Amino acid sequence: xxxxxxxxxxxxxxALADPTRRAILARLTQGEATVMQLAEPFEMTQPAISRxxxxxxxxxxxxRRAEGTRRHCRLSDTGLASVDRWLELLRSALxxxxxxxxxxxxxxxxxxxxx
Amino acid sequence: xxxxxxxxxxxxxxxxxxxxxxAATPEQVYRAHTEPALIQKWLLGPDGWTxxxxxxxxxxxxxxxxxxxxxxxGGFHLTGEFVALEPFxxxxxxxxxxxxxxxxxNHVETRFEPDGSGTVMTMRMTLPDExxxxxxxxxxxxxxxxxxxxxxxGMI
Numbered sequence: 001x002x003x004x005x006x007x008x009x010x011x012x013x014x015a016l017a018d019p020t021r022r023a024i025l026a027r028l029t030q031g032e033a034t035v036m037q038l039a040e041p042f043e044m045t046q047p048a049i050s051r052x053x054x055x056x057x058x059x060x061x062x063x064r065r066a067e068g069t070r071r072h073c074r075l076s077d078t079g080l081a082s083v084d085r086w087l088e089l090l091r092s093a094l095x096x097x098x099x100x101x102x103x104x105x106x107x108x109x110x111x112x113x114x115x
Numbered sequence: 116x117x118x119x120x121x122x123x124x125x126x127x128x129x130x131x132x133x134x135x136x137x138a139a140t141p142e143q144v145y146r147a148h149t150e151p152a153l154i155q156k157w158l159l160g161p162d163g164w165t166x167x168x169x170x171x172x173x174x175x176x177x178x179x180x181x182x183x184x185x186x187x188x189g190g191f192h193l194t195g196e197f198v199a200l201e202p203f204x205x206x207x208x209x210x211x212x213x214x215x216x217x218x219x220x221n222h223v224e225t226r227f228e229p230d231g232s233g234t235v236m237t238m239r240m241t242l243p244d245e246x247x248x249x250x251x252x253x254x255x256x257x258x259x260x261x262x263x264x265x266x267x268x269g270m271i
Contacts, residue, residue, distance in 0.1 A: 016253055025253055029246040081249035083125065083242070089252055090131065091123050093160050098121060098135050100157040101147055105139035108147075 012079070015059035020044070021052050025075070028062060032074040125242060133238045141227040141234045145203040148225065149173040159183070168192070175199055179210060191215070203227060218247045 015021055024038055039049040053073060056062045061079040065072050075081055121135040137144050147153045151169040159166060160183065168182035179195035195210030206225045211217045223240045243251065 022253055026250065029249045075245070075249055079249075081245040081252070083128075083248070086243070086248040086252055087123060087125070087131070090133075091121070094123070094133060094135075095121055096161060097157055097159065098137075100159065101144075102137065104147060104153065104156050105137055105143055108143050109139060 011059035012061055012085075015055050015061055018052070018055075020049075021056055024049075024052060024056065025061065028073060028075050029081075032072050035071045035073065038073060126239070129242055131240050131242050133240070134235060136230060136233055136235050138233045140203075140232075141229055142203045144234045144236060145206070145227050148206060149200075154181070163187075173197060173200055173206075179208060212251070214250050216250075218243060218250065 016025070020042060023041070027033060027038060027041075035046060035049060035053065038053070039046050042049065053062065053064060057064055059079070060076055062073050063076045079085075121133065123131065123133045126132050147157065149171060150173075151171045154171060155166045155169045158181065164183050164185045166181055167184050168180060170178055170180040172178050175197055177197045179197065180192065182190060182192040184190040191212065191214060193210055193212045195208050198207040198209060200206055204227055206223075208223055208225075209220050210223060211220050219241075221241045221243065223238060225236065225238045228235050228237070
């Protein structure tokens with residue numbers, strides 16, 4: 001299960017390693033959008049945008065659905081915005097900070113803080 | 116130096132509670148959270164980041180502004196206001212990140228309690244909503260995961 005989560009996170013990193021895909025994702029945090037709406041701000045063809053959407057979908061970050069001839073996209077419930085993933089990011093940032101703070105407090109205890 | 120023993124858990128679906136013990140007095144840990152010259156030494160997130168601007172007016176209504184910078188990634192910032200402070204015991208403040216649009220306010224209460232010769236810190240914060248989590252994660256990955264990118268790019 002842990003390995004599956006890692007593979008999913010790796011796919012998410014790959015999906016996010018591209019500025020266009022990050023911009024698409026930022027747009028989707030505002031709510032659902034059609035492929036045409038997503039393509040608007042970019043100088044890109046719709047097929048090019050669709051390729052990016054396919055990568056985001058493959059990483060489990062977005063969900064696509066068809067409504068007649070229109071295709072809609074939204075953020076996936078279990079994707080980037082999932083609570084577990086966010087908590088993991090918070091945990092890693094805080095751990096790094098507090099380990100650094102241990103060092104600082106140690107220096108304060110040794111009276112070296114104003115070195 | 117203490118071994119890291121941080122706990123992090125959700126409280127309902129609206130809050131996150133973090134606890135961490137430090138081998139220092141509550142006064143020292145409190146000062147490290149309220150004095151700019153000290154904050155700039157540890158509140159940096161992933162390696163490679165610095166905090167060139169640190170405004171921390173530790174009084175009720177006082178302003179907070181932290182700006183982070185990374186030579187390769189540009190930067191981002193956070194603003195906030197202090198709500199209440201009980202020296203060496205408790206800090207209540209509100210903060211928001213700019214990514215670049217402001218995230219909804221995060222209400223944070225931080226307590227410092229003596230524990231033997233050390234201090235147990237308990238921080239209770241707002242769990243961000245779904246949109247905010249997505250933005251913070253995208254940003255966190257962008258800001259902090261260069262090594263992962265490099266690793267992944269090597270695999271392609």
